[in-house]
Amino acid sequence: ETGVTQSPTHLIKTRGQQVTLRCSSQSGHNTVSWYQQALGQGPQFIFQYYREEENGRGNFPPRFSGLQFPNYSSELNVNALELDDSALYLCASSFAGEDTEAFFGQGTRLTVV
Amino acid sequence: GENVEQHPSTLSVQEGDSAVIKCTYSDSASNYFPWYKQELGKRPQLIIDIRSNVGEKKDQRIAVTLNKTAKHFSLHITETQPEDSAVYFCAASEPGAAGNKLTFGGGTRVLVKP
Numbered sequence: 001e002t003g004v005t006q007s008p009t010h011l012i013k014t015r016g017q018q019v020t021l022r023c024s025s026q027s028g029h030n031t032v033s034w035y036q037q038a039l040g041q042g043p044q045f046i047f048q049y050y051r052e053e054e055n056g057r058g059n060f061p062p063r064f065s066g067l068q069f070p071n072y073s074s075e076l077n078v079n080a081l082e083l084d085d086s087a088l089y090l091c092a093s094s095f096a097g098e099d100t101e102a103f104f105g106q107g108t109r110l111t112v113v
Numbered sequence: 114g115e116n117v118e119q120h121p122s123t124l125s126v127q128e129g130d131s132a133v134i135k136c137t138y139s140d141s142a143s144n145y146f147p148w149y150k151q152e153l154g155k156r157p158q159l160i161i162d163i164r165s166n167v168g169e170k171k172d173q174r175i176a177v178t179l180n181k182t183a184k185h186f187s188l189h190i191t192e193t194q195p196e197d198s199a200v201y202f203c204a205a206s207e208p209g210a211a212g213n214k215l216t217f218g219g220g221t222r223v224l225v226k227p
Contacts, residue, residue, distance in 0.1 A: 042218055043202070044217070
């Protein structure tokens with residue numbers, strides 16, 4: 001069983017609100033990546049954090065932002081929520097280096113109404 | 114940026130038959146190709162991966178092949194069982210010292226009929 005945990009598991013927000021999702025990486029992992037998975041689609045890369053800095057970003061607007069803390073845990077913040085932001089948000093942790101396996105958390109199901 | 118196409122989107126097979134899922138990618142710099150299995154309501158789990166310096170890899174009933182020239186890779190599941198029913202995703206990643214940034218295909222829903 002992977003050690004990546006996410007909170008909360010489910011969340012309902014109103015359009016225009018802001019949300020913070022949290023991810024605790026697996027022990028020994030220092031890189032966290034966030035993905036958005038819309039219903040029936042593959043995960044889409046949002047951004048990656050390494051050494052507390054953003055290290056690469058996918059095609060997502062600036063209202064998607066994040067943080068990584070000294071213990072390598074991470075937050076994903078989304079401002080001005082839109083209906084299309086409804087999705088499963090997955091974080092994946094790995095140890096820095098090429099070709100290292102990414103371990104996914106169970107995800108946070110965000111519904112925007 | 115990288116683009117990964119995956120086919121078919123759904124696949125129904127009889128128990129014991131083989132299943133094949135194919136993916137193509139666009140960025141020749143990609144060098145790591147994992148496959149994930151995602152059961153309903155659960156997290157994606159890595160089932161097999163292949164690096165660009167390898168053409169084929171096998172793990173029990175699962176095998177993956179990679180053709181770098183043609184920029185496509187495939188997942189083969191032999192002797193399928195009902196517990197193989199799930200959504201399978203291929204992905205590609207470019208080199209990165211901090212870890213992989215995965216571009217996923219759209220997924221293949223596999224149904225194994227008893």
